[in-house]
Amino acid sequence: MRDIYERAWNVVIWLGQGWDNFHLVMRYLEQMGQNQSFHIHPAINPSLQLDGRDITAPEIQKGLKMFFGSSWWTRVWTVQEYLLSRRSVFQCGRYLLDRNVARQGVQSYFHHLERCCSALRSDCPNHNDIFKSLIVMENVEYIRLLLQDVSLPYIFSQFRNTRDATDMRDKIFGMLGLARGQYQNIIRPNYLLSTEQNFELATVEIMKNTRPLEILSHIPVAGERNLSLPSYVPDWTVSAKDDYYYTDWLNWVGHLHLYNACKDEVADLEIIEPGVLALKGSVIEEIDLVGSVPGSVSYGAFLEELISLAAICKDANRDPIVVDWAPKTAFWSVICGTMENYLDSDRDNRPFYRRILPLSSFERFDKWISWYPSNSAIGMDAEVLSTHRPFIVVSAGRKFAVTKKGRLAWCPVKSNPGDVIAILAGGSVPFVLRIGDNGRYTVVGDAYIQGIMDGEILTDDLEFIELI
Numbered sequence: 001m002r003d004i005y006e007r008a009w010n011v012v013i014w015l016g017q018g019w020d021n022f023h024l025v026m027r028y029l030e031q032m033g034q035n036q037s038f039h040i041h042p043a044i045n046p047s048l049q050l051d052g053r054d055i056t057a058p059e060i061q062k063g064l065k066m067f068f069g070s071s072w073w074t075r076v077w078t079v080q081e082y083l084l085s086r087r088s089v090f091q092c093g094r095y096l097l098d099r100n101v102a103r104q105g106v107q108s109y110f111h112h113l114e115r116c117c118s119a120l121r122s123d124c125p126n127h128n129d130i131f132k133s134l135i136v137m138e139n140v141e142y143i144r145l146l147l148q149d150v151s152l153p154y155i156f157s158q159f160r161n162t163r164d165a166t167d168m169r170d171k172i173f174g175m176l177g178l179a180r181g182q183y184q185n186i187i188r189p190n191y192l193l194s195t196e197q198n199f200e201l202a203t204v205e206i207m208k209n210t211r212p213l214e215i216l217s218h219i220p221v222a223g224e225r226n227l228s229l230p231s232y233v234p235d236w237t238v239s240a241k242d243d244y245y246y247t248d249w250l251n252w253v254g255h256l257h258l259y260n261a262c263k264d265e266v267a268d269l270e271i272i273e274p275g276v277l278a279l280k281g282s283v284i285e286e287i288d289l290v291g292s293v294p295g296s297v298s299y300g301a302f303l304e305e306l307i308s309l310a311a312i313c314k315d316a317n318r319d320p321i322v323v324d325w326a327p328k329t330a331f332w333s334v335i336c337g338t339m340e341n342y343l344d345s346d347r348d349n350r351p352f353y354r355r356i357l358p359l360s361s362f363e364r365f366d367k368w369i370s371w372y373p374s375n376s377a378i379g380m381d382a383e384v385l386s387t388h389r390p391f392i393v394v395s396a397g398r399k400f401a402v403t404k405k406g407r408l409a410w411c412p413v414k415s416n417p418g419d420v421i422a423i424l425a426g427g428s429v430p431f432v433l434r435i436g437d438n439g440r441y442t443v444v445g446d447a448y449i450q451g452i453m454d455g456e457i458l459t460d461d462l463e464f465i466e467l468i
């Protein structure tokens with residue numbers, strides 16, 4: 001399949017005969033691609049209009065839904081043919097739309113949404129539907145851009161929410177043509193084995209052959225499962241219902257390389273039996289207190305809770321964690337996963353990098369949150385964005401927590417007090433584990449834990465930890 005599509009000179013993507021006024025949306029996308037300086041928000045001049053219609057017009061909204069709602073966009077097997085071909089063009093009825101122009105249009109929408117036109121989220125009726133439509137193309141184009149860089153598990157995650165397969169094994173088999181570097185030829189499709197067996201085999205093979213444990217970070221932090229699998233095997237059939245959350249979570253797994261909790265140690269594993277895997281590592285901590293799930297309380301109340309949990313850390317009963325930064329800066333750094341949203345045109349869609357921001361940036365963020373009226377992003381400037389974006393990304397699907405030793409943490413929503421924190425060889429981030437039968441552990445998910453993300457406390461005496 002890979003060879004066929006790589007040799008194709010042009011791929012015509014047939015989206016069907018069209019619907020009423022389908023040419024409107026194709027022209028709108030074309031305009032969006034050709035006039036990227038035009039604002040998408042109709043109240044900001046100059047704004048993008050087509051025959052007097054803007055993004056709020058029902059015909060445009062319906063058209064976007066129909067265009068990106070075509071089954072071509074939701075099938076697993078079309079991803080490879082699209083990404084591997086050199087040139088492609090969408091065809092609807094007799095209307096042709098070049099892929100590059102459509103791509104530029106979609107890119108322009110996200111560029112404006114993240115910056116000047118962020119108020120679309122609150123001002124534009126049905127905005128969530130528009131976002132859902134356009135993110136379909138953004139997801140696939142993002143992989144084109146990073147194909148040489150991203151891991152195979154990342155590609156699986158990128159499409160598991162949006163691409164369907166009749167046979168669930170194809171959720172991974174349908175992506176194998178995109179494997180690059182050390183991920184090539186590790187997984188061999190085997191339709192004689194069940195979906196569960198294939199997923200387990202793929203997880204172990206990826207760990208064995210590549211040696212980082214990134215794949216464990218692809219276990220959805222919200223803990224959803226459709227299949228009966230060992231806890232260390234991601235369920236690639238699970239899709240998140242909330243697209244905003246899913247994109248934020250994907251951003252987290254796309255930036256794991258910023259951390260180095262295991263100090264470059266490579267994964268060391270032993271297969272005990274099917275369903276039991278031993279990984280070298282060290283259990284270092286225990287969760288003591290957990291806060292609310294983000295989104296379950298108001299923004300203000302959520303932040304209040306973070307501050308009060310952090311204050312508990314300063315109790316005389318606890319060993320305060322010694323960090324080099326002032327306490328206030330330390331608190332805010334944890335809130336943002338010690339990441340900064342640094343926008344640089346050369347870095348395109350991979351904006352984050354590690355840096356401890358000055359306290360004044362956090363204070364701006366604090367002020368912004370304190371008058372934050374609703375879910376709208378009005379008034380957000382670049383400085384607020386530099387802290388707000390990482391906060392959203394590190395907290396997606398996570399609860400704020402305090403450990404027994406007084407560390408502040410972001411842990412998967414399913415974490416409970418008593419769960420332990422482990423650093424595993426090959427894991428750039430720590431993992432929350434739960435003790436189960438026979439001293440074996442289940443994996444709850446990965447985490448951000450204050451003061452251990454750069455290998456500060458990794459010792460030499462690692463032992464095998466058995467996971468089920």
Ligand SMILES: [Zn+2]
Binds near residue numbers: 040113116
């Ligand atoms: Zn704009």
